[in-house]
Amino acid sequence: MRYSKLLGKTSRQAPKEARLISYQLLYRGGFIRQSTAGEYYFLPLGWRVHRKIEAVIREEMEKAGAQEMMVPILHPLSLWQETGRAKEASFELMRVKTRSGTEYALGGTAEEMFVDLVRKLKLSYKDLPFNVYQFSSKFRDELRFRGGLLRVREFFMKDAYSFDENEAGFKKQYQQMADTYQRIFSRLGLKETMMVEADSGYIGGDYCHEFVYPSSSGEDVVFACDHCQYRANLEKARAALEPKNPKEKIKEFRIGKQPEWVCTMKDNVRHYGEPLWRYLKNVVYVDEKGRIIIASIRGDQEVNETKLKKAVGAEILRPATEKDLEKIGTRSGWVHSWGHKGAFYIGDEGLKMVKNFIGGYKEKNSDAFNVNYGRDFSYPLADIANAKEGDLCPACQRGRLKKIRGIEIGHIFQLGYHYTKKMKGAVFIDRQGKEKPFYMGCYGIGLGRLMATVVEAFHDKKGIIWPKEVAPFNVHLITLKGKEKEGEKIYRQFKKEKIDVLWDDREDVSAGEKFADADLIGVPVRLVVSRKTGNKIEWKERSREEITLLQYNEVIRKLKS
8 A cells, every 4th residue: 555545644643532542543643533422434544453353353253163144233123122121221222213113223232133033043953052243333322432442332343142052052152252252362462351250231141251451541440369360340349248347346326426517438537537447328329210229338338330230120320319318308418327218228248247337327416326237227238339459359268359450352241041031932942842942142342442452552652563463554665765666666566475565655755754654553564765775675673673674585585474
């Protein structure tokens, strides 16, 4: 490719909103441009990288025995209604209506479509197991798009779906996909990727795992044990229960004086000087049914809304307003840990680990002291709090959890019968001639996010350093003034040798600008032809500082090796 003809040149400035280095460099290097918020054009350079990532994924999926196909991006809304997800995913689901009035969902994920397909095929146990996948555009009406390609509304995704007779067969496919994903990420240079326990969200199923690449730019939070292999993201991570004051004797409950201004955890610490875990804290939510839910936790904890939703059977939670609190006779800072009529109470399991809490029944100039769960108040407990750095590992109960930021680059799900029992006729004929529902799994990778993650991992102050597997070109050829004819000859020879080359053939650009552009674009090998190089070619790898002069034949041999 002649750089002079390439659509999308480099830029010295990135957009003001581009805070992440991947967004800055992909923009400046001429790989992407923004269409509207959360949607991007892939320019020719960017699409070449995108297609190479796709090729790696396809190759590994084919090795695993998966079969590529395609389903429509417009999904009949009736399918989503059949599984109940039209309501559950309403905050992300984009709906469209045809001129005839038929409603469709703009596919953000395709479980219903694949189940609808297999139930129409009338399969038997002889057809199982199988794994089918596609590369397709997805659309989710994200509210928090950010960071260039890391969180968008429209994206290109590889999504795969496996169908088995039973759980035993599925587990083999699940492990095979986990191994396949690790090979994909390793080939892209992301060898530090972690497989971590995660929450299934509205995808459904009993368990799932994310693949997270450690990065300070990531919005995922992972907790990893420093002793064993326990890994889980923030939504899923647990902590082993540890008594905070086991030697302390349980004291008599009392109501004591407390200044009116003591309302928050900071106020408590300031007034009493006790550690945060000593105080009771109440966080109030309202669900989609209008229930007022009081989540009672220790002062050193934070409510995990994902866990809380599951514990109370809610689909949506929002923070309670002052008007909501008025309905149960209270206001902010004065919520009781028990006794508000009309409220649904639930506590975290950590409440059992403290003797003699302070708080929980705030009045104007008083509060409760020596409060103990089970004796002074009682209601259902569940794991509804975030894990914290330093917590005891729930798996080995020896190590401590450390907090790691990262980027989610893949996700695999056990679905079981979650869809096939909801969608009528999603069955196969077993060995006894009886109808049985398929046992399912699904597996996704977002290609744009993966591309951005590679840039987050491989760059320097000058620009991107693409791994060879996904670089837009293998060679960046630069000819300087007076060597235009030699450059043309080498470029044509490279094309004959089928070497993937980007040739900077611009005649009105300085050597410094050409070198800066080459560093920014990040092709693995830079070749320079100039008067200084004479009859030789200057060879420099983007990831190294060393420069060598080689004969043309040596260059060809080195490139092909």
